[in-house]
Amino acid sequence: MTDYRDGVVVYWRPLCPFCIRLRLRLKLARLPRTEVDIWRDPDAAAFVRLVADGNETVPTVTVAGNALVNPSMKEIREAVRRYAPQLLDSAR
Template sequence: MTSTPEIIMYTTPWCGFCRRLKSQLAREGVELTEVDIEQDPTAAETVMRLNGGNQTVPTVVFPDGTAMTNPPAAKILEKIAGN
């Protein structure tokens, strides 16, 4: 399963939840763009806006503009399948 257009996952290098989610989605064939909020101040602002001022990762943003914070892989798979 390949997602098109782009899914963005905001992360940090030290986030274990981010690494696990990225690995689970890769096993399912889900393509995404990973953005490190510690390296990109604009991305950090986006994450804070989506999470009530908190820099909570992983935050996943879908092409339709909706977002999920620290979601299980199954919820992302449901979303991109249209369920």
């Protein structure tokens, strides 16, 4: 699995309405991120299970390596301010 420790990573899967909504909100906010489909990346799926009590709960987001399971945009913005404030220069 690729090392994404410095930025925002969204772990998602196709047809997940929560993932669709969050990915759209992140795009509209212009927050730089990497998106990983857990159905195409078994290591990513294993990571999500590790941080989500054995479940493949998506969306799961990491901000500078800090995991958030099914977070709100507010929680993501707070995590970015705390762990990766340099990303806010690109976002609105």
